Amino acid sequence: MTRINDIRAILQVKGVSKHFGGLVAVNNVTFDLPEGQILGLIGPNGAGKTTLFNVINGVYPATEGRYSFRGKDVTGSKTYQMAHLGLARTHQVVKPLDELTVRENAMVGACFGSKDYNLSNAARVADEVLEFVGLIDRAEQPAGSLNVAQKKRLEMARALSAQPYLLLLDEALAGLNPSEIDAMLETIREIRDRGITIVMIEHVMHAIMNVSDRILVLSFGKLIAEGTPEEIANNDLVIKAYLGDPKLAERLMQQNGNGE
Amino acid sequence: MEFLSFLVDGLLMGFVYGVAAIGMSLIWGVMKVINLSHNVLIVYSMFGVYLLFNTLEMNPYLAILLMAIVGLLMGILIYTVALHRVIDAPQLSTLLATFSVSMIMTGVATALWTNSPRNVDFSLGSISLGPITLPGTRVVAALVAVLAAAGLFLFLYRTRPGRYIRAVANNRMAAEMVGVPSNQILALSFGLGAMVAAISGGLIATFFPFNVLSGMNYQLKSFVVCVLGGLGNPFGALVGGLILGALEGVIPIFIETSWVPVFEFGLFVVIIIFRPSGLLGAKQ
Amino acid sequence: MKNWQKHLGLLLPVLIIVGIAVGVKLTGKPATREAFFTVLKAIALASSLNMILGYTGYVSFAHIIFFGLGGYVGFYLVSAQGWSLWLAMLAGGAAAGVLAFLLGKAILHLRGAYFALATIGVNAAMQAFVTNFEPFGGPIGMNLNFQVYQQYGGAAQALETAFYVLAGIALISVIVSYLIRTSKFGLGLLAIREDEDAAEVMGVVAPNAKTWAYVISAILPGIIGPLFFFKNGNIEPHDAFPLQSSIELIVMVMLGGYGTVLGPILGATAYQRMRGYLLTSPIFKDIQLSVAGVLLLLIVLFVPAGVVGWLRNRFPILRRVLQ
Numbered sequence: 001m002t003r004i005n006d007i008r009a010i011l012q013v014k015g016v017s018k019h020f021g022g023l024v025a026v027n028n029v030t031f032d033l034p035e036g037q038i039l040g041l042i043g044p045n046g047a048g049k050t051t052l053f054n055v056i057n058g059v060y061p062a063t064e065g066r067y068s069f070r071g072k073d074v075t076g077s078k079t080y081q082m083a084h085l086g087l088a089r090t091h092q093v094v095k096p097l098d099e100l101t102v103r104e105n106a107m108v109g110a111c112f113g114s115k116d117y118n119l120s121n122a123a124r125v126a127d128e129v130l131e132f133v134g135l136i137d138r139a140e141q142p143a144g145s146l147n148v149a150q151k152k153r154l155e156m157a158r159a160l161s162a163q164p165y166l167l168l169l170d171e172a173l174a175g176l177n178p179s180e181i182d183a184m185l186e187t188i189r190e191i192r193d194r195g196i197t198i199v200m201i202e203h204v205m206h207a208i209m210n211v212s213d214r215i216l217v218l219s220f221g222k223l224i225a226e227g228t229p230e231e232i233a234n235n236d237l238v239i240k241a242y243l244g245d246p247k248l249a250e251r252l253m254q255q256n257g258n259g260e
Numbered sequence: 261m262e263f264l265s266f267l268v269d270g271l272l273m274g275f276v277y278g279v280a281a282i283g284m285s286l287i288w289g290v291m292k293v294i295n296l297s298h299n300v301l302i303v304y305s306m307f308g309v310y311l312l313f314n315t316l317e318m319n320p321y322l323a324i325l326l327m328a329i330v331g332l333l334m335g336i337l338i339y340t341v342a343l344h345r346v347i348d349a350p351q352l353s354t355l356l357a358t359f360s361v362s363m364i365m366t367g368v369a370t371a372l373w374t375n376s377p378r379n380v381d382f383s384l385g386s387i388s389l390g391p392i393t394l395p396g397t398r399v400v401a402a403l404v405a406v407l408a409a410a411g412l413f414l415f416l417y418r419t420r421p422g423r424y425i426r427a428v429a430n431n432r433m434a435a436e437m438v439g440v441p442s443n444q445i446l447a448l449s450f451g452l453g454a455m456v457a458a459i460s461g462g463l464i465a466t467f468f469p470f471n472v473l474s475g476m477n478y479q480l481k482s483f484v485v486c487v488l489g490g491l492g493n494p495f496g497a498l499v500g501g502l503i504l505g506a507l508e509g510v511i512p513i514f515i516e517t518s519w520v521p522v523f524e525f526g527l528f529v530v531i532i533i534f535r536p537s538g539l540l541g542a543k544q
Numbered sequence: 545m546k547n548w549q550k551h552l553g554l555l556l557p558v559l560i561i562v563g564i565a566v567g568v569k570l571t572g573k574p575a576t577r578e579a580f581f582t583v584l585k586a587i588a589l590a591s592s593l594n595m596i597l598g599y600t601g602y603v604s605f606a607h608i609i610f611f612g613l614g615g616y617v618g619f620y621l622v623s624a625q626g627w628s629l630w631l632a633m634l635a636g637g638a639a640a641g642v643l644a645f646l647l648g649k650a651i652l653h654l655r656g657a658y659f660a661l662a663t664i665g666v667n668a669a670m671q672a673f674v675t676n677f678e679p680f681g682g683p684i685g686m687n688l689n690f691q692v693y694q695q696y697g698g699a700a701q702a703l704e705t706a707f708y709v710l711a712g713i714a715l716i717s718v719i720v721s722y723l724i725r726t727s728k729f730g731l732g733l734l735a736i737r738e739d740e741d742a743a744e745v746m747g748v749v750a751p752n753a754k755t756w757a758y759v760i761s762a763i764l765p766g767i768i769g770p771l772f773f774f775k776n777g778n779i780e781p782h783d784a785f786p787l788q789s790s791i792e793l794i795v796m797v798m799l800g801g802y803g804t805v806l807g808p809i810l811g812a813t814a815y816q817r818m819r820g821y822l823l824t825s826p827i828f829k830d831i832q833l834s835v836a837g838v839l840l841l842l843i844v845l846f847v848p849a850g851v852v853g854w855l856r857n858r859f860p861i862l863r864r865v866l867q
Contacts, residue, residue: 057745083747091745097738099803108735111728112747119728140860158746294657345845351656352603353844356798359791360841367834476787480668483661518676518683525669532662533650 008071010035010166010197011056016065017221018048018055025051027221028065035165038192039199040212040229044241048221049201050092053168057089058082070165086114088159089168092201094151098144102135103127105143105154106161113162122161129161133187149180153187160191167191169200173207185211209233217241263513265392270509271502272394275402278501279409280460280478281485282494283453286412289492290429290449291347296358297338298482299475300365301331301454302461306470307369309462310378320382321404324462328455335454339447347446369472379469401463408459409498412452416494425449429492457482484528553726553867557718557809561587565711574700577707579820581775584710586812588717588768590796591805595721595761597794598802599730600754601737602652605790606663609670610640611765611772612784616680618770619779623688629696633770640766641759648758652751655740664787671785685780688773706775710768717764722805724760725867733757734803792819795840801850805867810851 011033018026026048033039041049054060056067058079066075069085077085088109097105106126110117117125130136133153138146143154152172159167169188173181185207192198202208208215209229217225217232219241225232232238280302287295305327312323342361346353384396416422424445427435436442464470464478481504489500504524511520564584568577593607614636621627621635651662675683696702724730732753735743744750773779792815800811815836822832847854856863 059741059745079741079744080747080749083745089745091742095739095742097735097742099738100734104731104734108731108743108748109746111731112735112743112749114747119726119731122728162746288657292657294661342841342845346848349848351660352601353848355603355657355660356794356840356844360837360844363791363837363840364834365837367831367837370833371831480664483664487661516676519672521672522669522676525665525672528665529651529662529669532654532658532665 008035009033011067011069011199013056013067014065016052016055016062016067018051018060019063024221026055026218029218029221029223030065031216031223031226033166033197033199035197036192036195037197037213038188038211039197040208040215041199041201041218042203042205042208042215042232043218046220047218049218050170051221052218053089053170053199053201056082057087057168080112083113083162084116086162086165087168088113088162088164088166090152090155090159090170090172092170092174094148094155096143096146096151096154099142101140102130102143102146102154102157103139106130106157109158109161110163113164115163125163126157126161129157132160132190133157134183148175149177152176152184156187160196164196166197166199169198171201171203173202173204181207263510266509266513267506268389268392268394268509269398270505270507272398272402272505273508274502274505275405275498276460276463276501277478277481277485277504278489278498279405279456279463281482281489281497281501282409282412283456283460284479284482285486285489285492285494285497286456287450287453288486289494290425291343291446292351293343293347293354293358293450294351295450295453296355296479297361297365298457299479300362300369301334301457301475302464302478303369303470303472303475304334304365305331305458305461306465306474307373307378307472308458309465310380313380313382320380320462320466321400324404324459324466327458327462331458332451332455334458335451336447338454339450343450344443344447366472366475373472375471375473377469377471380465382466395467397467401466404463405460408456409495412456412494415452421445421448425452480525484524487528487531551722551726552864553805554719554722556865557722557805558715560809560813561711561715561718565708568707574703577704581707581710582820583813583816584707584714585768585772586793586796586816587809588710588714589765590793590800590808590812591714591717591721592761592764593793594797594802594804594808595724595733595757596754598797598804598807599724599733599737600757601740602754602758603660603794604663605660605787605794606667606670607761607765607793608787608790609667609785610644610762611769611789612670612674613643613769614640614766615769615773615779615784616674617766619686619688619773620680622692622770622774623686629770629774632774633767636770637763637767640762640769643766644759644762645755648755652754652758663790667785667787667790671781671787674784675781681779683781685778685783687778690777703775706771710771713764713768713771718805718809720760720764721808722867724757725805729753729756737803792836795836795843798848798850799839799843801852801854801856804850804852804856807850807852 009032013029013031016026016029029052043049055062058077058081061076066073068074069087074082074085103123103126106129107122110122110125127136127139130139133156135150135153135157146154156172173184176184181204188198188211200208212229215227215229215232216223217238224237224241225235284295284298287293308327308330309320309323312318313320338361342357343354346357384400386393387396387399416426424440427440428442428445432442485497485500485504488503489496508520511523564580568580589611596602596604617639618632618636621632622629647666651659654662674680680686693699693702696705732748735748736750736753740750796811796815797808799815800809801807819832822835843850849857852866856866
């Protein structure tokens with residue numbers, strides 16, 4: 001049923017592991033990511049999801065394995081090199097550039113990403129993006145003065161203004177209330193509709209089941225399941241992994257029952 | 261034989277360097293602050309001992325004890341006035357805050373006591389250990405230094421405030437969540453660091469002359485010692501002190517004395533570059 | 545927007561320096577000129593420090609070593625090798641730049657307090673080294689043969705020329721500072737200051753940017769050094785690498801407002817004038833350091849953004865002019 005074979009894979013991860021001394025955070029993960037999809041990455045806390053992002057994004061070198069981006073082997077590249085190739089990422093704990101204005105924050109993404117814009121073009125792109133995420137009215141405010149939801153949007157704006165091919169979102173919905181979540185999900189769909197491939201780490205189960213085209217499940221660093229939201233919701237291994245979190249398991253079962 | 265004499269001399273000095281640095285290392289370990297007022301804490305104690313000795317004819321070691329208490333209070337005061345407000349601000353703020361305290365107190369000291377060198381004219385004769393002759397004051401200084409370090413160790417590991425200090429050093433947020441009064445603990449930690457610095461200053465005054473600017477020199481050496489022993493590892497500081505003392509004692513045999521500081525600070529920079537956690541590694 | 549309106553931020557900085565130069569010329573008094581020589585020197589040095597401290601966020605307690613090394617190299621070339629002062633100044637700048645490049649490679653990867661500590665060690669090591677280095681005169685330093693001044697029109701004329709040359713250099717320093725601040729390179733530096741890891745994730749090549757900032761920050765002090773010691777007639781380790789100077793520069797930057805073009809200028813001017821006043825006043829002479837310390841503490845505790853930063857926050861309208 002999947003159409004993976006006829007769509008180009010924008011990201012190919014082969015046997016990637018990350019060890020921290022004796023701790024194996026990511027264990028032999030392999031998957032392909034077709035262009036233009038929204039891929040959900042879920043798993044209990046400590047499963048290695050953010051670590052996997054950190055490896056792909058260049059923050060940590062992989063202990064084992066290789067990964068390619070847009071057909072090019074980029075194993076071991078640094079974060080700024082990945083940015084230049086068109087990979088952008090948001091962080092679980094947002095990292096706004098506090099004393100710079102909202103616009104300046106977005107401009108950094110535009111100036112130093114793969115598009116390498118000059119200052120005036122970057123300002124133009126930044127404003128477009130700020131309009132898109134709904135922060136244009138605050139363009140002149142220092143980033144440090146925003147509230148959490150706004151900072152999350154700024155984090156996303158920064159990533160988008162680099163006009164990336166692939167966007168890694170790390171818990172973009174954490175800390176948001178239900179209406180903010182719905183708004184953010186809308187934005188994420190619009191980003192995908194513009195042709196940007198997205199990988200999302202999330203714990204807000206109904207949201208990620210709702211918006212993802214495919215889902216990967218990590219547990220203790222290992223990839224234990226891969227498939228459509230429906231397939232995942234019915235997967236015994238996945239439910240077992242989440243049994244440590246009964247609420248989540250229950251929601252998963254509900255998902256299955258309601259066929260949402 | 262000469263080598264041995266130099267080595268022992270250096271080691272004795274090393275104990276004092278170690279104790280001078282323990283305070284700095286403790287403060288870094290607990291609150292990630294580089295205490296640039298370390299130098300004035302040393303100098304004020306030197307002058308305190310000098311004045312008490314000269315005007316009241318007090319036994320220097322008694323004076324040191326007194327200055328230790330003064331140091332503790334000064335440290336708590338410095339923390340409360342200058343650091344408390346910026347303890348969570350970016351590191352530049354705490355650096356400049358402690359530095360400004362140093363400027364203020366050095367200025368006052370210069371106005372009060374001028375630049376002239378002072379000397380605590382006190383001698384305990386010499387002690388002969390086999391082939392080596394050592395000044396009594398140096399030996400006693402080393403002993404007192406060890407006692408001070410031991411006292412600090414006991415305090416940190418055998419008392420409740422000590423446990424709180426270690427908790428805050430480990431993870432301030434977690435400590436606060438279980439009810440540790442972190443502000444008071446931070447003030448106390450700074451006070452302890454100041455106290456130990458004061459003790460070392462007083463000890464140095466018993467066998468070296470000094471002036472209002474002497475503190476800078478010992479502060480620099482304290483940096484070197486801390487980095488040798490691992491920033492944040494107070495007892496590594498003692499070991500680091502011994503290493504520095506031994507090197508200072510022995511190196512002049514091989515190179516001209518005036519090159520020793522170059523060697524010292526060069527070593528310091530090299531260690532920071534390659535092993536910022538020091539030769540022994542930082543305490544967690 | 546018209547071109548001149550875009551560059552309003554340059555207005556005040558340039559006016560201040562030109563104002564100083566013109567003012568001194570008008571009064572014609574050597575004493576005033578000498579007083580403002582130190583002010584201009586402070587402005588140029590503080591502005592250059594601002595590049596690594598204010599823009600990039602790396603606290604260097606060793607900024608004065610570029611001034612000192614450049615000073616030594618240039619002075620040596622003039623007094624021992626008979627070079628022209630102007631070439632010697634450029635050589636000093638080049639030497640400082642090379643030092644900054646090498647040093648940067650060694651220590652710029654250190655973060656926060658570790659970097660600061662390393663600079664403290666470097667400053668001390670540098671001073672200790674030069675004290676021992678015979679070709680530079682060791683602990684005694686070097687002296688300039690008075691005859692050399694004849695080449696520049698005599699001692700009095702030389703002093704005057706030096707002042708205007710310094711004014712020119714200070715102007716350049718400020719313009720460079722402005723150009724960087726308003727450039728893409730500058731935006732990258734600011735991003736590094738705010739959050740180096742996030743900046744790298746966005747594509748800022750931090751190692752290169754930092755090295756460039758460091759080298760650029762070193763060149764101007766390296767050029768000024770020879771000029772200063774030429775005027776002095778001699779150079780000694782103690783004068784060339786005083787730790788206190790490095791710290792005073794930090795105070796100037798913080799006082800005026802780090803990360804702004806105007807801040808270091810105001811801070812340097814205010815601090816130098818205050819220092820000059822305190823040193824000559826009988827009451828405050830001894831506690832000049834204390835007064836400066838109190839000032840610094842107040843800034844750090846209550847106005848961390850400095851005067852210009854505070855003004856920009858309080859009166860956003862003025863932002864275009866107060867950059």
